[in-house]
Amino acid sequence: MDLLKADLPDLFETLRPLLSAEAAAETAGTGVDAADVEQAVWVRLLEHRRIPAEPADWLRRAVRGEARRARRRARREVPYDRQSVHGGPGAGTRSSTGAEPEDALLHGEANRALRSAVARLPGRCPELMRALLSPRDLTYREIAGELGISQGSLGPVRSRCLGCLRRMLAVEVAAPALRGMER
Known part of the structure; x- marks a missing residue:
């Protein structure tokens, strides 16, 4: 049927x-x-x-x-260690973007590339990804309320959006250099 x-x-x-x-x-x-x-x-x-x-x-x-x-x-999935990123105990004297100005520059460029790719995602993905990347660290319940969708559908939608983002960034990232002897 x-x-x-x-x-x-x-x-x-x-x-x-x-x-x-x-x-x-x-x-x-x-x-x-x-x-x-x-x-x-x-x-x-x-x-x-x-x-x-x-x-x-x-x-x-x-x-x-x-x-x-x-x-x-x-x-x-890898757990997010907030303390080491935000300078909490165990973070030492290094900043979250690295010890050198070059690290800070590369980190900023990576963030801009990520945000640019997020903006080009289809459908509701850009607003969902912005909510997930928000510095406010929203819960699924808060994100669902802001976007007006059910909390149960956030997981599958997030997975589809991350898949699109992964494919999009894989095309944009340069292939790694060859190691060893070239043939």
Whole structure:
């Protein structure tokens, strides 16, 4: 059955409790937000464009897959050490931009390049990325309120925006120089 012609409210109400339970079970104790997994599964279902023959089985497999992806992403993320960046304990005498004027200049250029790339992102990405990069260190709840979107959709939207930004910056960054003997 075509998902576009299906009775989506009934499907949503039927699958929502199972999806919530499966997402909570798969993300328990992993540091992954169950709401982000739920949102990703709904998006996957809409991209699938068809109601699966066995919706409950499909939903369980989709939740497991999305939870695995979210755990992989969480392992790759590096915690932000505010104290060393802002001159707190352990920061020593070096400034956040480096000890030399050249470091400060390069840091400023990198920030300008990043902000320029953010401004060229499609859709709502520029305003979301500006909110995430804000020095006010906003929470997801505050960002969702400012942008007028649901808190649960911030994670998937952020991931898509970062993917666009990553692809955009990869094209703009020069290839590293060859090392060793050139052939």
